[in-house]
Amino acid sequence: MKNGSPSLAERKLLNQDTYQSWGRYPRARPSCVSKPAWADEVSGTLLKPERSLAYGLGRSYGDVCLNDRGHLVDTSGLDRIICFDAGAGRVQCESGVSFRDLLDVIVPRGWFVPVTPGTKFVTVGGAIANDVHGKNHHGAGTFGCHVETIELLRSDGQVLQCSREQNSSLFSATIGGLGLTGIILSAEFRLRRISSALIEVEGIPFHGLSDFLALAKECDHAGFEYTVAWADCQARTLRGIFFRGNHLPEGPLDKPLSGRHGATVPFPLPAFVLNPLTIQCLNTAYFWTNASRKGISRVYLDSFFYPLDSVRRWNFLYGKRGFLQYQCVVPEENASALEHILRRTAERHEGSFLTVIKRFGSQKSPALLSFPRPGITLALDFPFCGEPTLQVFDTFDRIVVDAGGALYPAKDARMGPDVFRASYPSMDQFCHHLDPKLSSNFWRRVSPS
């Protein structure tokens, strides 16, 4: 316990794998990290001279959660559920509570989060700051639509209660605000009632984008709560599986007992493991397993919503250099832009294993910088191969911007200020609410100054 030896947080910093983003590109090294255990300790940590940023579980892909040479506030110690009203379906919790912890508490009592991203290893604070969306966007909108109040700490020490009625403009800026308007201490949001922890799911194969569009429209209107499509973008013509699901109206609420523990990727695999050939094989195999499985099946909600969570640290599959995600949305009438992108991807034979397409609904989020908007969203992932990868993404940017689309900050690691401005016209309005002592790698890249 001698002075001068590095503290635990500092030692973790020396280990380069802590406090990175999920895509592991770009790499960043904060100059210091605080890990407050209580909400009342957070304001003290903001007195450091460096600019600060809240860091949750590091599941954003790009650099919205990074603060190179700055100060990170690790919120994972703020993990208390302050109040869970099981009658009304409301929960108030500290910002570091993960969806996993929350689900363990609410699912057995008949509630589910109103909106969930594809992993449960996100914090409530992160879900708000990125205004995350899920497979039910066409019906439920984004996570921000269900948030009622946010307790926000500004760097001047003020703690503000933000809601649609109180500090409403700061409320709108904080949802989807990428953690730049203050540190979210706690939040209150509504839950969705469920009567079973099972999901009734059906996978329908499709060929071509128009086929997908027709299916998506039909299912969204037919009342399927969750819809999403996985696509094989390396096939000669686009093919994929369209998944539609609903909560089972009746059934068990408990977790199925299984002794199975998910696999863990122990270390960043060599880059050649995920090469165009292996990706193509995986894609083909995935397509045919799902295409041959006819009919409706019942699965536990974890395997429907969080299939990737069963492999811990799956991002290590992409090797040391990491990977990039590209998620954009374009208006439905310009959906052909996505065909361009998919064609370019197929031509390059570089491959993306986790290609996801979804039709967004028209629910409006209170967020100023909300990514989801009516249209079709496409998410691709590419192993990071240096300059060539960045160049392809630049060509994608032009296609998306010309089509009147937008990019998703939570998945971005490289878009320029012009693309960000084109994606988010209300950016100037947002800038009024910035906290002067907060910043991130992402913001330094896209901000106007």
Place this chain on the structure above:
Amino acid sequence: MKGHRLVIFGGTSTIAGEVARLAARDGSRILLIGRRPGRLQHAAGDLLARGAASAHWLVADLADVSSHAAVVAEAQSTLQDFDTALFSYGTLTVNDRAELLVDYALSEITTNFTSMVSLLTLLAPHFEHRKAGCVTVISSVAGERGRRSNYVYGSAKGGLSTFLQGYRARLFHSGVRVLTVKPGPVESTMTARVPHNRLFTPAAPVAQRIYRQMTRGSRDVVYAPAYWKFVMFGVRGVPEWLAKRLSF
């Protein structure tokens, strides 16, 4: 009966927080006693959400010995017939400061030792009356040997451990267990300000060990993690003529 009736003196301590979550999962009734109302409220809410049958909190500065009779009475009225008490409060003494300031040294001894003596003495009739239950007190490996770098804290914990040996013998005949916990350095709010080295362990496994011993075990003294038992065996064996020359 499902769960326990658990009173925690030092309800916002990191280790106690983890123990309380384990107790909550078993459907216990829990009373948290601590200094900061905001923290207690969040912690109690969390325990309720995680399955506690009830979670109450009581604001008290336990270093203030004069309030103890009222605190014990309040605990008895809130959680009638509680069967388990956990003492988890304490401060990490800055030894350099305690070497210079007598008042500081004495107040540290009060917080870490004499205030516990006061509370434990006031609680004894409650447990003797109910003839069952468990009193768990978090002492420290630091109490096993006075060391140059933290002998003030160490002496308080050493005194506490010795007190508990006799206290255990007193309550033994009433069928009440007294469990002395001797953790090594733990990552917690108490140790947040000191630089952490390899000896530090996260609070969760320490809490699991405490909770298991508290609810199902039969030991009188438990080291957490277990290897500290052997480490301290070695440390105690260092002869005094050598120990006085060391500055660890």
